[in-house]
Amino acid sequence: MSRVGVFVCHCGENIARNVKVQEVVDFAHQVPGAAVTEHYPYMCSAPGQQMVIDAIREHGLDRVVIAACSPQLHEPTFRAAAAQAGLNPHLVEMANIREHCSWVHHDPIAASAKACQTVVAAVERVKRAKPLDPIEVPVTKRALVIGGGVAGIRTALDIANSGQPVVLVERQPSLGGNMSRLSETFPTLDCSQCILTPLMVQVSRHPLIELMTYSEVTEVSGYVGNFTVRIKKKARHVRVEDCTACGDCAVVCPSPVSNEFDMGLSTRKAIYIPFPQAVPSSYTLDADRCLNANLQSPTGFRVLACVKCDEACKPKAIDFDMQPEIVERQVGAIIVATGFDLQIGQQAKECGYGVYPDVMDGLEFERMLSASGPTEGEVRRPSDGATPKDVVFIQCVGSRNPKHGVPYCSRICCMYTAKHALLLRHKVPESRAFVFYMDIRAGGKGYEEFVHRAMEEERVMYIRGRVSQVYEEDGKLKVLGVDTLSGKQVEINADMVVLASAMEPTDHGKIAGTLRIAADEHGFLKEAHPKLRPVETLTAGIYLAGAAQAPKDIPDTVAQASAAAAKGMELLSHDALERDPTTAHVNQAACAGCFECLQVCPYGAIERQEVRDRQGNLLRMVAWSNPAMCEGCGLCAVTCRGGFIDIAGYSDDQVFAQLGALGPLPEVLGR
């Protein structure tokens, strides 16, 4: 029979004003198993805790109930006190007779009766509690960063600089992401590549960073501290260590391809380097666009129709036979920094995108502004190459549009539109820039001033209103909109239209499925808590950085990347992790192998295990809950019809006993 110590707190007047403490103490004394019943003005005080410690030692208590405030406040306090007395901390239960009782019920009779019942329920519950020890999980001291844009680069550098190895996986042939496409960045007008490429080089040179470009994460298994990651290294067909990036191959390559780095505004060759400062500094053969793609002789041998690049290559770096490679890495922490794309939605099409070549989106205009872009930094109309004079910029194309786009604000467009207008005015002094806007969101440091500069110094014309139509007439793009501040319709004959389209997460957040983390309905990866845990996910060991989590600009991206790195470093700083032991346990002898538990588990903590006889014959499959991944939600336990799964700390026995103590008091029950 358990020896339970029941300690009732007065909490000064907080409890004692409405709950008759002595009555609760006397009542608790009647409960079978209550060996000690005490009360004290402030149980959480040092003498109060000492009372508990002393009672455990003197009376050989093996369970403790503290009837006081909410466990959300002081459960750790009393657990620690019990531990000090040598009692397992999970054998302590708190009965909330303050927040749920004395503070909300002012009739002392009713409040005391409720307090009595709450206490006896806690006693019954704690009698069935079992000692639990934290689960120790070893930590592999290596981080995986998925995505080699500015977020991934910053995270990788921070972690590597702290002395922990990092694997950085980027699926494009080069690091850089969307930031490497930009011309200049707001509000400083820093040259984007100039500030980014030194970081890219640092990554490539860092002894602790294993850089895998042109690679993708295909499979992630395991759990915090112990992830196994499979990475597919695509076949580049060029040996990076031999390539000198001389470019002779591209000169002779006969196969032109739309240049995705330039957002389709130029062509590249099948063998190409995305941009001159690419890291690694190597050409890549786009195997799908090479003339040798899918060529086979009638007998099934691979045939090479064109070897011009190989002939031109002096270092002989080209290898047509290169195969993709799957590698496996063990890591302890994963940071997801997969970035964003610009959406081409209905609203963009209504503004003429895809219809008129002179209507483009923000990234396309960036490429045009970029000195290394398709027009070497000159602003030219794609249709005829002429320099545009009147350029219309339309904000909120797709964003803030629940019906025909996305409901959220893409956050960066007001700023980059101001920047685009300003840069246009710098490059084409005789040009006129018109911006149709709904609001101007310029909350960052120096942002408001930057927008003012565009308005005041560069005389960019800001029109508050929406655009209803864009169509071509007489070689010009007619933009029909409204100016809500004057109430008038506006018609502009534009030479070019630039759309600030909505930001959406890369591949609509498909990476979430691979990692088994949550994403919202737009594909943005879900943070554990929007205010207090913005870089963690609900899956232990996986963190977020950058636009993959939500639209944001470069300063916030870099800040978040460092925050994610800090979280990763925190995890990797431990040799082993202690996880909460209130996890699920499967009775494998009884499990029927229906695996509905596996289907409901939010964390993928349930695994299939084989049961074999001594001869090695497979008898059946049963479920197993991995205590390192299990978060103790209990979904599996209720889903299991036979009741073969239980949750330590919230066991069926405990709940059953607690419910059995909450009926009306015996004399009313009439047994």
Place this chain on the structure above:
Amino acid sequence: MSDLATSAVRHAGAAAVPDGWQPQIVALVCNWCTYAGADMAGTTRLEYPATVRMVRFPCTGRMSPLMILRAFEQGADGVLVSGCHPGDCHYVQGNLVARRRFTIFRSLMDFLGIDLRRLHFAWVSAAEGHKWARVVKDVSAAVSAAGPLPRPLATDGWEGPVLPAAEGEGPREIPAADSVALRDHLRRTAVELLESGRVGVVIGHRRGSLPGRLVPVMAATAAECRELEWGEGAVNNLVTYAATALKGAEKAALVVKACELHALTGLIREGQIARERLLLVGLQCPGVRPEGGLAAKCLGCSGAPHPACDLLLTPEGVREGGSEAPAAANDDARDRQIAHLESLPADERWLYWQRQFARCLRCYACRAVCPLCYCSTCVADKHRPQWVPTTIDARGNGIWNVIRAMHLAGRCTGCDECARVCPADIRLDLINRKLALEVERQFGAAGLDPGEKAALVDFRMEDPEEFIL
């Protein structure tokens, strides 16, 4: 409602409500949202009735219908279940899976005549201290209006509602000569399958000891195959025997009626049977007559063998099946009976079901005969803790019948074997059908594709929740 019913209801709860009686309400709350919300109500010093006793859980996903039943069984007048708003669950989706569970449980309680003023569900977040106070006030008022929990009562002499007759054409009659031909096809096919080694056992029917009754047989020899029978007495759902037969043979031929085939979907989906180990033999069925009259489930059926069977036997002969196309859906003759019960006041439904549950013997024949009840030990036999009381009385029987129905919700495919075998004539078929209809209505058509998730293991953000406060 008859006079006896009125007076019985009036007397339920053992006469008058004592002076100053306050309801006892047990609240099952999740730690991260509602518990914290109740803390917030305390910190804000809001005032609300002292009727609620809190039980803390990690998540609404940890809350089982058995716990709600235990609360009532221990004398609670009302139960309140509360957790995080959908989308905010600390464990991502616990409340979303639970929401479907609660929806079906609540509709079952209503169907059984439980006064829904006693059972409430709410989403209260950690920030909603005011909402918590308001919910407790509203729930207390509702439970007070319902009064003290009624005791189970005797229904002697009460006539009970008259359910509308189950109507339908039923399958076409099979003339005697055709019946013989069909039986001969079956015997020949069975012998051939066995002797060719295609299967190691044929699960079918043979003559029983009572007139007209056929009983199951797992025929492992040609001689036994030559004794196979078919007809109106072939009542047993042989799918229940598939797993046992497959312990002794690599592959089994299974004689299966169209109404039974879908039980296999659940077994395949839940990993209990590999489809490739069964050779399904479907026969033209005259409809079964367990007690003389055509079974209710047959009334809407054409009797044609299900096209997904591997072999289809009709009086004309044997042909290959194996089509992916589902069979035509039957109108269920019991739906009118269910609708009639639903039109009655809850009190009358309560009497209707209480009388039947009081008769329940806890023979567990319903469980034994159900193809989807395959747990090595049933939750009813679990002693630590004893969720389902072992007492064979209205209280224990009620809890058993509720959890049986809940465990089959979204899985039962209406073979009605449970109702056929029940020695106490409990209308288990109505309960099962009601929940099947409810699952379909609330969450979409029952998945007959083993690759799809079962309804109560799945969830959508937009699942209905009008009943949740």
Place this chain on the structure above:
Amino acid sequence: MDRTAWVLSETELRAWLQSLIAGERTVVAPVAEDGMVVYRPLAAAERAVLEPRGKARWSPKEFLFPRTEALYSYSFKGDAVTITDPPPPERPQVLFGVRSCDAAGLARLDEVFLSGRTDPLYAARRESTTVVTAGCAAADPECFCTAVGGSPLGEEAADLQLVPLDDGWLLRVLTLRGDELIGEAAAGWSAAPAGSGERVAALEREVAAQIGRNPVPQEWARVLEGGFASASWDRLAAHCLGCSICAYVCPSCSCFDMNHDANAWCGEQCRSWDACTFVPFTLHASGHNPRATRGERYRQRVLHKFAFTADGEAHFRCVGCGRCVALCPAGLDISQIVTAAAAAIQEEGADAAR
């Protein structure tokens, strides 16, 4: 002992029944409920179903051996425990209209609960129970009482016996207790004419002839028990599904399980019906189950009904009511299985001898 017999019309029978209901005893009789016939305490004489043939869905044993009863209750207060015995039966009772097979079942229960150690709860009820049987004028397809030494007009455990006539009932007084039940009500009844005994015997033969099953010889008890290790049990019970309908509707099954039904404050030690057909019936705490297979469990059932007898008992425990045959979900027929098992065991024995 002086035995008397009366002839009653239907009206007289119902009147007498109504007077019993109005008296100090609870009268239990077959009544119609939701399309079936079950034994229930009677509120009005006209509700009793007293037909020349047909059985209630299950036996009336629950009125002596309830499905669930508290053996004792207890409550806690600190270290003190208060234990309370269950109250004695409130009123004496009459089981009216019981079939002979059901009465024979009561006799079997008496052997279990009243010999050796007396079960006080059962004994208290049995002491205050009077049994009025109603013989059968026709057999149902599943009946086989005569095959196991019983009779449609058997007298075991009966205090009074009603025999259906074309135009009323013959009421035979078999015990003193039966006589006490009649008391003064017989004034106005006609005495049974001479030759009534022969009429009863003739009816008995007529009904017995309808029962189409061969008698189970008494020596088969030894044969079956000797075949404990026979391979035939698995085969014969292959399609048993492991419910307990047979045990629970059986007039002579008496097994029960005990469980505590308790909460923080109080509880009861209850016994409830249990059956050897359930897997956990013989499950040990270690996890070992001596009757792990279906065949072993069905063998247990057969042997308990047809073989395991205490010294001095010269009859089977099975009373041949046939309910298990009619209600078994898988159509198992215990009398056929007994015949087949005995044959198989004897053949196995012959094989072994060769």
